[in-house]
Structure formats: C-alpha cells, structure tokens
Amino acid sequence: MANALSLTRRAALVAGFGAAGYLVANATSITQNPAMARIFDGVEDWTRIAQRTLQSTNGLAPEYRPADISPVFKANGTLNPNTDAYNAHVASNFQNWRLTIKGMVRNPMSLSTADIHRLPAKSQITKHDCVEGWTAIGMWTGVPLGLLLTAAGVSPKARYVVFRCADNLTGEPAKGGEQSPGQYYESIAIDDAFHPQTLIAYALNGQPLDVQHGAPLRLRVERQLGYKQAKYIESIELTDSFASIAGGKGGYWEDRGYEWYAGI
C-alpha cells in the first residue's frame, strides 16, 4: 500500500499524529502553560458570546416548586468569616452592618440591613449549581439589585459590578485543596446586575440568612455557577474595569484559574 500515500502526505500524517500524541502525553505539564492559557481564555470568550447571544438579556433561570426545595442546602466555601468584626456583627444581629454602593454612581449610598429589609422584596425558588457538580434548590428572598442600582444612579460608563465580602478564603479541598488566602470578591456584568432574578438576598427558605450561607447579605445571580454567589457582602462598586482589583481576574476563584463567565 506504499503507493497509496505520497511522501508529503505520509509526513503530514506522521506530524499530525505526533502532535496529537504529544498533546495527550503532555496534557498535564502544558495545562498551566501561558500559550494554553490564551487558548482557554479564547474558549471562555467563545462560550460567553455563544450563551449571551442565545440568551435574551432578561431570559430567566428556571424556577421550582416549594416541594423541590432541598432538605439541606449545602453550604460551601467560607462557612464562617470568624473575624472579630464579623463576630461582633453576629452578636448584634447585624444591626450595624452597612452595605455601601460606590464607584461610578451619582449617589453613593450606605444602607443598613434594616434599610434593605424595608425595600420591595422578591422571592424565588431556584437551583444553585456548584462548579463542583452538586445542586441545591432553595427559596431566596431579597431586594432586586437593579432597584438599588437605579436608586444609586449608575454611570453609563460602568461595565461591571464588584462585590466585596467579609470573608477571607484559603481554598477548598474539592477545588484542588489549599489556595493562597484572599479576601473574597466577585464581579458581574451590568446586564446581569439589572436582571430581574439578581437579588441581594437576606433570607433562605423563609428564614433569615444564617452565617454559613452568607449572613447578612449575599448575591444571587441565577444564570451562573455557585462561586459567583458572593456571601457576606459589604460593598457594591460600579466600575469599568476590575483589572486593578486583587489578582485582576474579577473574583477570588477567577484569580485562581476559574472562568469569569460562569454560565457553564
């Protein structure tokens, strides 16, 4: 059969299989190679653009019946920030907790939990999809983030909403173990912030949010994975770039290799 293949085609075949074999044999060592990182970033952009194109801006995440609520809603990540300041807030039932809204807004605000409880509330039963693979369903009650942002008057130049949290995290066994410690933070796109299901939540299943689930305030951004649902929120900052914050990737887990667009 030697005549079936010209020498150049044979060489191309050997080169192709050689390259594929190299890729398979060295997948582990090139995983964190900068060239691969660029390819993976490109794939993330591609996924985001594909999903954003097919989602309508206000396309809803599915909602569930009360009967679907998980008996135990698994808590993950930080289960208790356990700092002196946070413990004092727990002792005083978060009466002195302040949520500040700042950055590219006309009216920076500082709200108490009581202020937030007085605003129009929304409840929704949604599923929480952890990047690790598990799912929990719960009923969240809170104030739509869009309402707060409208009151604050967002500058048209703002592109992202950054959430800063009271917890310092040092990793998680299921996500590959110890990580460098860092203050938890997250960021979402403006469109997601104004999405009707995006809440600053203060209750889970009709009960005030407990410490392990992010008391007193946490984010619900229902079309993305669990690590986006920042807990223990202290401030909301409107910005046009998160490049200068912490590792510059827009979130605690993003700085440690996870995708900023967490829709998949």
Place this chain on the structure above:
Amino acid sequence: MASIDADSLHGNPREPSAESPTQEIIYRHSSAVRWTHWVNVLCILFLLGSGLNIFNAHPRLYWGQSGADSDHAILSISAVDRPDGVHGLTQVGPWQFDTTGVLGWSKTNGEYQARGWPSWLTIPSFQDLADARHWHILFAWILVFNGLLYLLYGFYARHLQRDIWPTIKDLRGIPSSIVDHVKLKHPVGEEAKRYNVLQRLAYLGVIILIALMVLTGLTMSPGFNAIFPYTLDLFGGRQSARTIHFLSATLIVLFVFVHVAEVFLAGPLNEIRSMLTGYYRVPAHDAGHGPDTTEEKNG
C-alpha cells in the same frame, strides 16, 4: 443487493496492487469520515480524562433536580479512615466495594491521596477542577463542531443513510451476525465491503451517545438552562443529567474497547490503514486464511 452494497462503501475498485494480484482494494472511508474520526478520538480522550478530574471534585451521583452531600447518592466514591488504615470505598446503589488503590484512595506521585479516580486516568493528572474544566470545555467545543461536520457530511453524502442506518434485512440478520461475531468470523468478499448490522448499530449508538453527552453536558450549564430549560425536564433535572452524562461516557468507553478489539481481530494493519488512507483490502473468500494473512505479506 450486492451491487448497491458495493456502491455503498464507495466500491471504487482500484488496480490490484503488484504485491498481491488477487486482492481487491476499495476506497472505503472518505476523507471527511477519516478526519472527523481522528479528531473525535482526540476529543474523547481529552473529554474522558478531564471529565474524570471534574468528577473528582464531587465524586457522587444523584437522581433528580438536586443533590449534594446530605442527599441519597446512587453512586459514590469516598475515602474512609478505618483502624487498619484508609480505604477507598465505591458505593453503587446498595452495593459497596473496597477499591483501595484505584478508586477513592490512590497514589499520586508516590503518595496516597483521597481522590475519586486515580491520577493516571485524569487530565491533568493532579487534582484541579479549574484546569480540568478548561480542557473539558475546549474539547467539548471541538467535539461539537467536529460532530456537526460529520453529520452534515453524512447526510449530504448519504453516508449515514447508506452505511450506518440499518435496513430491515440487516435487522433480520442480527442473530446470525451475533453468532459470526462470537465465532470471530469476519466477513469476506462482497460482505466485507459494507458494514454489518452490529457495526451499524454500534456506530449509530455511539453517534446517539455523543449527542446525549453534549445535551446532558449543556443541561448542567445554568447559562444554557436560561436559554433552553426543556432539557432539564427531558432528563429529569440537573443531577439526573449529570448521572446520564456519566453513564453515557461509560458506554462510550465500552464501545471504544469493543471497537478497538474488533480492529485487532479483523486485521489491525488493514483496518487502521483504511482509516488513515481510505483504502481497504477486501478479505478474500479463501476460507483457509484468517483475515490477517494478507498483513503478513506486507508486514
């Protein structure tokens, strides 16, 4: 039927080669089929390896809309500390197996570690969900485009209709085809120019399994759920979809084992060469010779 069948696998008889004047050589696999086949091989290797690494982040499977640590698992892999040391345990439904050394508790770089699947099966070999997801999503996209190319070509060129889709006559031949396979009797002559019914069903099955992998994979994506929530209903929830994703992957692994075994049994040089060059040497009617006798001449 014989003339149609010969056409169906592009029975373009070539000049018999000088080395074996009696052998008929046909152009069996079009370049589209060959390319998509090998791209698919690479995708499936990476998707399986990275998928097992992702699975290790939560080595438990559930049925239904939701499922986490406190919910009933239909499959779980765990490491359990016992007086005589740590054991890897694998639970499947009501059964439990000690899988120390392979599942649950195995060595990474010479040191025992609690991990679902062992490091020699996962991509990357070390446990890291973020890195595994990068590989998984990269090759998932390649798999999707490669699969679409294959299906478009397959319909357009009637490869799917003629070569893959079994006829009624094919289906009636299932029992005798099973007997032939068990006896390791491989078709010769005209019969070897077309896929037999078990081949057709296996290839059709693997096409369906890959489609199922893509759909159940997408069903686990909250962004996709907001685009097309119906697959959640179809599969019975995100956790059911995850379980079906795992089961389909298992069946694909089973297919690969059988497929590769059949390649070796039917004559590896001729079979692999046909998927590289397209040309296939039709095994002759000479009953005294096994399918590999031609290989020796060329070996």
